[in-house]
Amino acid sequence: MKKNILSAVLIATLVVSCTKSTTKTEKVENPDGTVTTTTTTVSGGGIGVDSLKINQAKENAQAKIDEAGNKIDDAAQKAKNQIDETADKTKADLHKAGQDIKTEANKVGEDAKEAAKKGATKVEEAAKKIKEDLSK
Numbered sequence: 001m002k003k004n005i006l007s008a009v010l011i012a013t014l015v016v017s018c019t020k021s022t023t024k025t026e027k028v029e030n031p032d033g034t035v036t037t038t039t040t041t042v043s044g045g046g047i048g049v050d051s052l053k054i055n056q057a058k059e060n061a062q063a064k065i066d067e068a069g070n071k072i073d074d075a076a077q078k079a080k081n082q083i084d085e086t087a088d089k090t091k092a093d094l095h096k097a098g099q100d101i102k103t104e105a106n107k108v109g110e111d112a113k114e115a116a117k118k119g120a121t122k123v124e125e126a127a128k129k130i131k132e133d134l135s136k
Helices: 002-017 051-135
Strands: 020-029 035-044
């Protein structure tokens, strides 16, 4: 219980000690030549915060965020370039493979024609022999 009371007193003291007060003094000259002095005291709650430091921290954070964004953009561009290069290389390799297949298919076609031609010649020769044999 003593700890709770002591904690409450410390928190209350902290809040009261962190109260910010500002005093303004204004001097106004009256038409009759006398000077009137007005003093105004403004008290505000909470801890005094330096808005300049907050703005500077905000600008620093924004600069770091922009820098990180630029790094991400650069990395994305590099990755895109690598993908494009790989795609171009793959396309060229596939085109070359297609040309090689076409060339080999033409060779196979020529070989097949040559084999068919030889086969037809042998069949004709065999037919001539059979015809000669039958005519004897």
